[in-house]
Amino acid sequence: MSIFKDLLWFFKQEKRSYGIGIFLLVLVALLELIPPKVIGMIIDQIAKKGMDTNKLVIFVGIIFINGLLLYYFRFKWRTLIFGSSLKLARQLRNNLYSHFSTMSPSFYQKNRIGDLMAHATNDVQSVRETAGAGILTFVDSIILGGSVLVMMAVSISWKLTLVSLIPLPIMAITTQYYGKLLHQRFHLAQESFSELNNKVQESMSGLKVIRSFGQEKEDIQAFRAQSDIVVENNMKVARVDALFDPTIMLVVSISYLIAIVYGSKLVVSDEISIGGLISFVTYLGILIWPMLAIGWLFNIVQRGRASYDRIRTLLAVEPEIKNAKGALEHLEMGDIHYAISSFKYNEESNFELKNINFTVKEGQTIGIVGKTGQGKTTILKLLLREYDTQNGGVTIGYSNIKDVTLNALRNHIGYVPQEHFLFSTSVSENIGFGKEDATSEEIERAAEIASIHDDILGFLDGYETVVGERGVSLSGGQKQRISIARSLLVNPNILILDDCLSAVDAKTEEKILRSLKEDRVGKTTFITSHRMSAVMHSDLIIVLDEGDIIQKGTHENLVNVEGWYKEMFERQQLEELVEQGGM
Numbered sequence: 001m002s003i004f005k006d007l008l009w010f011f012k013q014e015k016r017s018y019g020i021g022i023f024l025l026v027l028v029a030l031l032e033l034i035p036p037k038v039i040g041m042i043i044d045q046i047a048k049k050g051m052d053t054n055k056l057v058i059f060v061g062i063i064f065i066n067g068l069l070l071y072y073f074r075f076k077w078r079t080l081i082f083g084s085s086l087k088l089a090r091q092l093r094n095n096l097y098s099h100f101s102t103m104s105p106s107f108y109q110k111n112r113i114g115d116l117m118a119h120a121t122n123d124v125q126s127v128r129e130t131a132g133a134g135i136l137t138f139v140d141s142i143i144l145g146g147s148v149l150v151m152m153a154v155s156i157s158w159k160l161t162l163v164s165l166i167p168l169p170i171m172a173i174t175t176q177y178y179g180k181l182l183h184q185r186f187h188l189a190q191e192s193f194s195e196l197n198n199k200v201q202e203s204m205s206g207l208k209v210i211r212s213f214g215q216e217k218e219d220i221q222a223f224r225a226q227s228d229i230v231v232e233n234n235m236k237v238a239r240v241d242a243l244f245d246p247t248i249m250l251v252v253s254i255s256y257l258i259a260i261v262y263g264s265k266l267v268v269s270d271e272i273s274i275g276g277l278i279s280f281v282t283y284l285g286i287l288i289w290p291m292l293a294i295g296w297l298f299n300i301v302q303r304g305r306a307s308y309d310r311i312r313t314l315l316a317v318e319p320e321i322k323n324a325k326g327a328l329e330h331l332e333m334g335d336i337h338y339a340i341s342s343f344k345y346n347e348e349s350n351f352e353l354k355n356i357n358f359t360v361k362e363g364q365t366i367g368i369v370g371k372t373g374q375g376k377t378t379i380l381k382l383l384l385r386e387y388d389t390q391n392g393g394v395t396i397g398y399s400n401i402k403d404v405t406l407n408a409l410r411n412h413i414g415y416v417p418q419e420h421f422l423f424s425t426s427v428s429e430n431i432g433f434g435k436e437d438a439t440s441e442e443i444e445r446a447a448e449i450a451s452i453h454d455d456i457l458g459f460l461d462g463y464e465t466v467v468g469e470r471g472v473s474l475s476g477g478q479k480q481r482i483s484i485a486r487s488l489l490v491n492p493n494i495l496i497l498d499d500c501l502s503a504v505d506a507k508t509e510e511k512i513l514r515s516l517k518e519d520r521v522g523k524t525t526f527i528t529s530h531r532m533s534a535v536m537h538s539d540l541i542i543v544l545d546e547g548d549i550i551q552k553g554t555h556e557n558l559v560n561v562e563g564w565y566k567e568m569f570e571r572q573q574l575e576e577l578v579e580q581g582g583m
């Protein structure tokens with residue numbers, strides 16, 4: 001029951017609804033005690049031949065009014081308690097979502113999206129049930145069950161009550177055992193559901209790859225296998241679930257039997273009246289629900305416990321990158337200075353950046369080149385503070401980037417990643433994403449600089465064309481250019497183009513770079529690329545090899561010395577010539 005203690009913060013927050021709701025639940029429990037008593041009195045009056053019309057009208061009137069009150073109070077507590085539990089679900093979902101959005105990339109390497117979605121749906125649902133049906137079963141099993149027992153013992157016969165309830169401990173022991181079993185099985189069922197979610201998420205996003213490799217059949221089979229595991233695990237839960245009610249009914253039936261046999265003996269020996277025995281048996285009937293409620297309560301609480309623990313564990317994960325204490329809200333732009341003696345993603349990582357020292361003056365363009373996997377993107381991730389450096393750091397103007405808030409830092413940066421992402425909305429909304437009040441002229445201008453304006457005009461609905469799964473399919477190069485336009489629109493002080501021109505042809509690349517140069521006068525730009533043509537006009541070029549800067553300088557410097565840059569530049573020029581010659 002510790003889950004109720006853990007949810008106390010919520011019950012306090014919703015104290016009015018829960019206070020009135022529980023009060024009404026108690027009232028309902030007490031009102032439910034009246035009809036059996038009245039029925040017993042009617043029977044006794046009939047047995048004594050003392051019943052007349054007046055008395056009958058009064059008895060029936062009491063039962064009728066009681067019924068109406070029960071009707072209204074039951075409706076009211078349901079809306080109050082179940083209604084509040086929906087608010088808990090909303091709050092947990094919102095907390096999870098906000099928390100997920102503050103997490104660093106490493107969190108998403110450890111946790112899969114499907115898993116996280118399962119937490120935000122199934123687990124939240126189980127906790128909601130605890131705050132709704134859990135409270136109902138808790139109050140009903142204690143208040144209704146307790147008051148029926150008191151009524152049976154005090155107003156009819158404590159002897160008959162004690163004897164009839166002999167089978168109760170059997171129920172307590174078995175339901176507790178079932179509860180434990182349920183906890184384990186429920187955990188497994190939730191895990192397999194998470195796996196299924198992961199499978200769906202991965203297959204849907206990798207559908208093109210699956211199709212191109214002709215793996216649809218295998219994928220469907222893998223899905224079915226996982227789906228079978230989910231069913232199997234849920235069947236195991238259902239089997240334990242299904243044991244609760246029959247066990248309770250069996251116990252109650254034995255109680256009935258004892259009550260009738262022993263109760264008849266008490267009637268014969270005149271210790272209780274015949275009306276008393278009938279009231280007693282009716283009370284036993286009412287007792288079925290509180291007993292079922294105890295079973296349910298165990299069940300709901302076990303699920304709620306497991307789910308709430310999982311949600312809490314997730315919420316307790318601290319973002320690896322967060323604002324330092326007293327971090328400044330404002331960052332003054334200036335030169336960007338890298339002074340990193342070493343950086344590793346983690347202890348196990350073989351890759352290491354070493355002695356990364358260079359300065360980009362405000363307004364300059366820097367090109368970072370090198371073979372694949374040499375650390376180009378890593379250098380950019382450190383500027384964005386996706387990861388923090390352990391030895392050395394990056395300063396902008398006079399501030400170390402760790403001394404300002406993440407917001408203050410990232411507000412200066414426009415990042416076009418290698419893996420571009422477009423939302424399933426219109427082209428214009430995709431470009432305008434970072435600037436709420438962007439005018440259509442501004443959007444079009446950004447698109448022109450990114451050399452995508454003409455393509456967009458060729459789409460069926462122009463700038464209103466919906467892209468993504470529900471809309472038009474774009475080429476890799478078009479997506480890249482829309483991503484570039486999105487970043488250009490916010491006119492950031494620092495623009496990062498992370499190998500994002502790889503899917504456009506050399507001519508378009510040249511056009512984009514020329515427009516960029518005009519547009520970004522006085523602003524800093526980072527360009528990483530495999531193509532020397534993308535960086536040759538930069539003010540500074542660095543060449544990376546296995547995390548080390550092996551060459552540094554301008555294009556003119558670098559093409560005049562023997563080295564990787566010169567070799568690659570000449571080779572790529574030759575390739576271009578061959579391509580043009582071949583056309």
Ligand SMILES: Nc1ncnc2c1ncn2[C@@H]1O[C@H](COP(=O)(O)OP(=O)(O)OP(=O)(O)O)[C@@H](O)[C@H]1O
Pocket residue numbers: 345346349351370371372373374375376377378379418499
């Ligand atoms: N999150 C990460 N955790 C651990 N290692 C990583 C992580 N991201 C990248 N690496 C490793 O760091 C090295 C440098 O990667 P990085 O992406 O910086 O290279 P790159 O030069 O940008 O390559 P490419 O040109 O292919 O984009 C690679 O060996 C890569 O495997």
